[in-house]
Amino acid sequence: MRPRLAGRTALTLCAILLPSAAGAVDFSVDGYADLRLIVPSNQVSWQNGGLGKLRFGAEDARPDLQFAEAAVEGSVVITPELIGIATVRVAEKQYSAVDLLEGYLRYRPVSTSPWRWSVRGGAFFPPVSLENTEVGWTSPWTLTPSAINSWLGEEVRIIGAEGTLEWRSEIRNVSLSAAIFGFNEPAGVLLADRGWSLSDAFTGLFGRPRLPDVEARMLQVPLPLRTQEILQIDKQPGWYAAAAWDETGIAKLNFIAYDNEANPSAIYDGTIAWRTAFQDVGVSTNLGNVTLLAQGMTGQTSIRPNAFFSSDTRFSAAYLLAGWNLDDDWRIAARFDVFAAHAHTPIAAADTRESGNAVTAAINYLPTQWLRVTAEAIRVDSTRSERALAGISPKAVENQFQLSLRFYLP
Template sequence: MVRLKAIPRVACAAALALSAASQVQADGLPKVDLELLTDTRFSVVSGEQGWFDDWLGKLRYGGDRLGRGKGRLRLAEMSLIARSDITWDMQAFVHAKFDPEQDKPADLVEAFLHYKPVPTSNLQYEMRAGLLFPHISRENISTAWTSPFTITPSAVNSWVGEEIRALALEGKATWKMEGQKLSLTAAVFGFNDPAGTLLAFRGWALGDYKTGAFSQVPLAPVPSIEPGGFLADQPVWVHPIRELDGRPGFYGALDWEYGRRVKLGAFYYDNRGDPETFKHKQYAWDTRFLNIYAEVKAPAGIQLISQYMAGNTKMGNLIGGQRMVDVDFSAGYVMATRKLGKHRISLRRDWFDTDDNTFVAEDNNNEVGTAWTLAFNAKVGEKANLIAEVLRVDSNRAARQGLWWTAPEQDQIQLQLSYRQRF
């Protein structure tokens, strides 16, 4: 069996290479380009508390304990991006951040080497190695894995930011034909064994939080994971980027582009987690999913973007032939976006659900929900954007009844204003 004991060295490779490039910059060799992103946020949210407040709310921010509206003004994120061209073909990339929610003063989001030689034919190859986001999101395509369309990503990509990160060796081949491109991506990875914990115990959420490599995120103290509960060994937090069972996972993707007007693709992920492994106070979850997407440039300058994700996550010992937790999940969205000169307006519809397959009486993880998001992104400077967003989410999760006996069905309305400045 392939073991993953040596894989952490790969995560350090990009940072070490970047450090080396910085040291030789004075000699006219590779230099380090730094970019700083700050996101100052004003938000007003009604409805239940957010999930960072040990609750089952669907948003990064929430109302108070009585469901009344709550306003906040804060620095939502400060990200530092460092890039260095080590050679003509290889670049080092590091993304570190600070935000008020993470439990570390600063943390690493991504750190990898990217090898992309100049193509000599219609077939082009490239590789990435290190800690990275797999290419799943069709929204988070701007600096520091942010979205140019909205402040808050879809439920699909919110979860990717929260729990999906790969310490991976990834290869990609792209074949260019007349007016078309076909790409095949494959990777082997580790350090993502707890992925699925948040999705099962909390459910889906919509937020722009990105979990750092060394950070934990909270779980609501639902009865099943409280002392004396059905799953009392599970703490009320999860560290998603962690290796527990020594088994590598894999992912693969197929992407097709036609005439720069149509893009289609499919992505499959399987962390091959051993659901019976419990280590460092964390379970390894056997999590796998399929993500498909479509992008179309429609008439009148409108761009349509859609993703759909469906999968399963399970953990724990077998009891009567069933895992302690076994949850099917799915989510999707359709977004219409249009540029208005230097600005952009976007409208998105989300839907999401989880289906609990085992021990529902003891640990009910069933959920269904929908959301609407409308955002206007105004370019107010060469490196500055002001984004206004209104989001409404409705969800029904039975587990809320076990948490201070609140109603299973909840709705929230969130108004946000984000000022993003790049330096």
């Protein structure tokens, strides 16, 4: 059983779009606006061209009160079997102030047998994150997702089609999904050139996240240097295959293997195709009022733009999150992340190594359906050799505190 969906404003439109079995098209919206008091890290954030791991950071770090973001998810029930979903995100720092996080159609015929199938097509997140289950791809536990899901939000989005087959019973639910997709070929460049981050600055379909200024200086290109994320560079589609095993009342196990099948020598308009493949395993369980989430990811991203240069980055990360529902209004969470990346190039001196860990603690107060108050403290301890090129110590310990007032649609 899942808790009752709340805060969704439902409207009924006339049945003019498509005929439906029950004679009307339902349209509903949910969303939020997030106002934050931020005590940033003293490392320049990757969002500002630095090598800081957090969303907010500057050398002269001072507390700041700012509009963090807003997100609106609209869903339309065209027929009981066919629904459309689109999520718009608005944030000051993102490349396009108003951007689309996802937009897709899902067709799922009702089934009165244990078997059920569905397909969806459009732009969407692969089913990787165990944390980001709330509207706007946010987490009910923390403001900042784990390193794994921060990267998913920054670089991994597909435009394609996914099919899912489920087998359901009282004891367990098992599902298998497979997708074919394109337009995710720059994915991996942030992990290679910047490394992991812990940040909820998700990239929209028209987004262009910023690469470190030190990279731009080495390439002798003007600042800021940005990368596209939603771009098809070669003619080869990518794929993923996912499985979920939910043993009711015990635990749920998720697995996904992703490969964008990009040609690492392909270049379009200055953007290189990054051949990125990863595997992710996730486990979730409830012990009384305590929810435990864990994910582990390993993968590689490579480019071969010419005969003289190549880059192969192996990356891995994992986290364990414990969330505790104290009562109807309060929930607290603690998470421990570890992450590592090693970019190997033909010139050993140009290799980049990174390793680190993060500790996150958050407390959430939800006095009404339309307000969530979250206080979050995060500490990231990381070593990245690339920082020496920027004239700073490779080792950095960053601290960030945020107090968020998240106002939901009533």
